[in-house]
Amino acid sequence: MKVLTKITDTISKVAEWIIMAMILGLVGLIVTELCRRNFLNQSWLPTTELCGILFLWMAFIGIIPLYNKSGLIRLDFLVTRLHGVAAEIVWYITDLVGLGLGVVMIVAFNAQYRFVASRTYATMPNVHYTIQYIPMAIAGAFIALKSLEMLVGHIAAKKGGKAA
Template sequence: MKIYRALLNTIKRIATIVLLVCILGIVAIMLSELVVRNVLNISFRWSTELNGFLFMWMSFMGLIILVSEDRLINLDMVYSRVSPGVQTGLWMLIRTAMLFLGVVMVVSYVDMYPILATSKFSTMQWLKKAWHYLPSAIAGGYFALEAIYELLCKISSGEKTTEGRSES
């Protein structure tokens, strides 16, 4: 289980780096577009598509971080008012749903790949659309791996654990 947790923490670190690069890229493109528009009165044709591309990556890499730190929105108001048995059932249900969501995200990408691999951006002909949707599959894979890890920890120890999670 320690190797499994180390793998999940490594994926999280990589996602964090990609997230930061995407944020910096979006800011740099927006600032350069602003300067060029206001000073030279021209516009980069590719900036909108590239910002959309970076935003997609930023969003799904951010989801990996949120899932790894268990910071997704939940209904604590309902969760805290039910018995521990119901809390455990809800926790298992949510993790099972996360597992299936992750699998669906990966399978959807694999099924759509033949279409995405032949489609290109209009202003960035060198970039296939498959790269645009890849973070969805990566995040889905992480969701599934994280859900399996947490379910295994729950089953083996009998209680919810975040032990071994990276705080970075």
């Protein structure tokens, strides 16, 4: 259990660095484009599409550290107010919904793959649309993994075992 927690924490740290790189890339692209347009009267056509890709990476990969630290909106407020069996039921429902969300994100990526793999961007003909869907699959895999980790840890704690 501790190994799985260490793995998810490491993935979360890597995701934080990826998010920072995406934000830096967005800021750099936007500032560069503004300077080119205002001072040089030029424009780089792929800017908009590249910013869209960076934003999607930032948004989906940003889910990873939030989910790892229970920072997403969940029904935890309800679990803390409930006691006994009702609290347990709500906790399991919340965790299973998270697991389901992660699985659905992976399934959605697989379902869309054949359509997006054959399309390219208008201003970047060598870049396939798949690049903007990859972070959805990565985030989905992490959510599913973390949900399983929390489920196993919760069950182990309830059975008297050591929680992570």
